[in-house]
Structure formats: structure tokens, C-alpha cells
């Protein structure tokens with residue numbers, strides 16, 4: 496009884512999982528009654544861990560969705576479709592990638608009585624989406640908004656101005672206490688809130704001009720895996736696995 | 737309003753933080769109204785990240801507690817006491833380490849209207865404790881119970897039989913939905929539940945005899961930092977920092 500709020504069936508089950516080579520977070524969301532589940536940004540290297548957890552928790556994975564076409568790791572959605580009958584892959588229609596479901600603004604990805612709502616948040620890539628839980632208690636922001644950071648905008652159709660507008664119009668307008676779950680973190684941080692990022696994000700608290708200037712002068716190295724990862728992710732990781 | 741359950745002030749704020757070299761999880765817990773906070777197992781390497789977060793969230797850190805005398809990393813509690821006026825360190829009275837508060841079975845570590853209750857769970861070391869939130873919705877199990885694993889028992893007074901009994905008597909008796917937050921994870925898992933570990937922990941689902949046999953034949957290498965970390969942690973990390 497004392498743990499009622501974790502077992503009432505009103506809040507979805509959520510599991511955050513980490514892939515340490517690319518520092519990617521994968522999220523498992525499920526309805527605790529119907530057992531229907533959604534997986535966000537699963538990574539090829541951790542497919543066995545993720546499939547085992549689904550099996551142990553007796554979940555029925557309906558949709559595996561990528562927040563965008565990743566350049567730093569290969570998605571496991573393609574291979575997972577081969578292992579799980581009926582699983583559908585999903586990605587933004589502006590990603591250029593093929594998938595069973597091509598997502599647009601306002602689309603809903605349902606799992607049991609819950610759903611994730613799609614907000615288009617381009618800027619890191621043209622096909623970046625932020626997935627918001629129906630009650631707006633949490634948002635999966637991909638590489639658009641990171642904890643005290645944001646995704647780079649210097650390749651893959653990146654555009655600092657678009658990213659700035661996406662964050663301000665589509666993410667910072669969510670409730671203050673909405674949890675921010677990003678696709679990556681490199682400092683061991685696991686979660687933030689919209690209120691915190693509005694106040695403390697060192698880049699997104701700047702003016703548009705200052706932000707564009709910061710982003711255009713990061714001088715980052717090219718991701719090690721980009722030439723393998725992007726073509727593979729354009730076909731859901733099913734290139735030659 | 738839609739995010740009421742995250743801002744109602746009835747549930748404590750909780751932040752899981754990761755230190756990637758030792759794969760240690762640090763936990764920040766706070767009362768969202770009084771802003772009083774407790775930090776569990778903070779690591780020397782990430783002290784600046786953790787202090788910055790405390791400051792941004794406007795929290796008043798009362799107690800920094802270690803679940804045991806760690807052998808794989810140096811705690812930041814000693815240095816943190818020098819930086820935060822009034823902060824108290826805490827550790828089990830059976831740890832052999834010095835601290836402001838020496839913990840025993842049933843002790844409560846209060847922060848605002850919440851508290852962590854101490855359960856002695858020796859076996860990995862003599863001075864291991866599991867910290868249980870007042871409503872038994874979550875437990876911080878240190879190196880006693882890990883996700884689908886457990887701490888080693890081959891040094892630092894380790895005893896497989898004691899660990900087995902600690903888990904079965906003090907942790908598996910918690911509610912099924914009680915969240916299990918360990919001190920380490922090496923596979924990118926962040927949380928489990930008592931019910932899951934009762935069913936799927938590959939070691940703790942075995943008989944006592946089989947468990948002891950497994951633990952006595954792991955043949956693990958000595959932790960790289962043990963000869964530095966243990967003496968340093970016996971004085972809260974304040975050896976020569």
C-alpha cells in the first residue's frame with residue numbers, strides 16, 4: 496500500500512537505459528496494465544539487454560521510435576523488428592529514413608491508455624522530434640535539448656537558428672516541472688526539468704544571436720561513426736546485419 | 737496542473753547521477769518545500785558537478801552518507817564538508833570509518849518531511865547499509881544488491897552467507913514495487929524493483945549453498961584503486977586532498 500503510486504497503473508512504467516560507448520539513453524515506456532510498450536532510441540550494441548528486459552517484464556513492444564537519424568550509433572530498431580513479431584519502427588517523415596511509421600507534428604504513439612505526442616523540433620537535423628507524454632509530465636527531447644546543453648548543428652542539415660526556435664517554441668513552453676529526458680549525456684546526468692533548462696542551460700538562455708554565434712564556433716570533431724551510422728540508420732539499422 | 741504529481745511536494749525530488757570511471761551512482765534526495773537534501777555515495781571526481789546542481793536547485797545539503805567504505809573510488813564527503821558549512825557525513829558504525837554520524841539499524845536520516853531509514857545489510861563489507869525511503873517506495877542498496885547482481889564478497893570482511901541473508905531478510909522483504917537503486921551498474925541499467933530482483937536476480941534466486949559456491953568462485957581481479965580508496969574512505973576522503 497505504501498508504494499501505491501508506483502503500482503497504481505495510472506503512471507506508465509519508465510526505464511532509462513544507457514549505452515556507454517555513444518553515451519546514448521534508451522527509454523522504455525509501458526502501460527503497467529495492458530503491458531504495451533514503446534522503446535525510444537534503442538542502440539544496436541545493447542539489443543540483447545533490451546530484449547531480455549522486455550521479456551522479463553512481460554511487455555509487448557508495439558513501436559520502436561528514433562528521435563532522429565543518429566550519426567553516432569546504429570539504431571537497433573531494424574534488427575529488433577526481425578526478432579519481435581508485429582513491432583513497428585517510427586521516425587520523423589523529415590528524417591529521410593525509411594520506417595513503418597513516418598511521424599508528423601501532433602501524431603500520437605499510443606501504448607495502452609498512454610501516448611507520446613510528437614512535436615517537430617528541427618535544428619540538430621531536419622527530422623528531429625521531441626516526444627511528450629500525454630500528461631506533459633515528461634518529454635524525450637532527443638538531441639534537440641540536452642541537460643545544460645543541446646545537440647550540435649554543424650552537419651546533417653543542422654541549423655542553429657532552427658534549433659533555438661524549436662527549443663523555445665516547442666520545449667520551453669511545456670510545464671516547468673516537465674521532466675527532460677535527452678538522448679545523450681556525457682557527464683553522468685540522467686534527467687532535468689523544463690524549468691531548470693529555462694534557467695540554467697548555458698546556451699539556450701542566450702539571445703538568438705549569441706546562441707548562433709556559440710554554435711557556429713564549437714569546432715567539434717566529426718563523430719567517429721558518422722559514415723557508417725547515418726547510411727545504416729536511414730534504413731533502420733538494417734544495412735547488413 | 738497536468739504535472740501536479742511531480743510538483744505536489746509530497747514526493748521527494750530525486751536525482752540519479754553517474755560517475756563513469758568507477759560506474760558509481762550518486763543519489764540526491766530533497767524535500768521540495770524545505771529544500772533540505774541528502775546525498776548518497778558522492779564521488780570525489782564529480783564533486784564540482786554535484787555542488788553546482790545543489791546550488792542551482794537551491795538545496796541545503798544536510799547529510800552526505802556513504803552506503804559503505806568503498807574500495808573502488810574515493811568519496812567526496814570529506815571535501816564537501818569543507819565546502820558546505822554545517823554538512824554532516826554519515827556511515828555505518830560497523831564500517832570502521834570516521835564520520836560525524838555513525839549509523840545503526842533503524843536510524844533515520846531526515847530531510848524535511850522525508851527520511852531514509854537505515855537497514856544493516858552486511859556481507860559485501862561489515863558496514864554496508866541499505867537506505868529505505870520512509871514510504872518504502874525506494875531503497876538505496878549500495879553494493880549489497882545490484883541490478884541482476886550483487887557486490888563481491890572476497891575482500892573487506894566479505895562473507896557470501898551474510899550477504900545472502902541480508903538481501904533475503906532486509907531487502908526482499910520490502911514491497912514488490914519498491915524501486916532498487918544500487919551504488920553501481922556496469923551495463924547501463926539505472927533502476928530495478930524488489931519484485932524483479934526476487935524473480936530475476938541470477939545469484940540471489942539460488943539456494944544459500946549454490947550462492948556461496950558462486951561467490952567463492954568468481955576469481956575477480958582486485959579493484960585498481962583499493963589501496964588508495966579504502967584508507968582514504970576510512971577518513972571520509974580527507975587524507976590529503
Ligand SMILES: [Fe+2]
Pocket residue numbers: 563564565566567619638646
Ligand atoms: Fe544526433
Ligand SMILES: [Fe+2]
Pocket residue numbers: 804805806807808860879887
Ligand atoms: Fe563496494
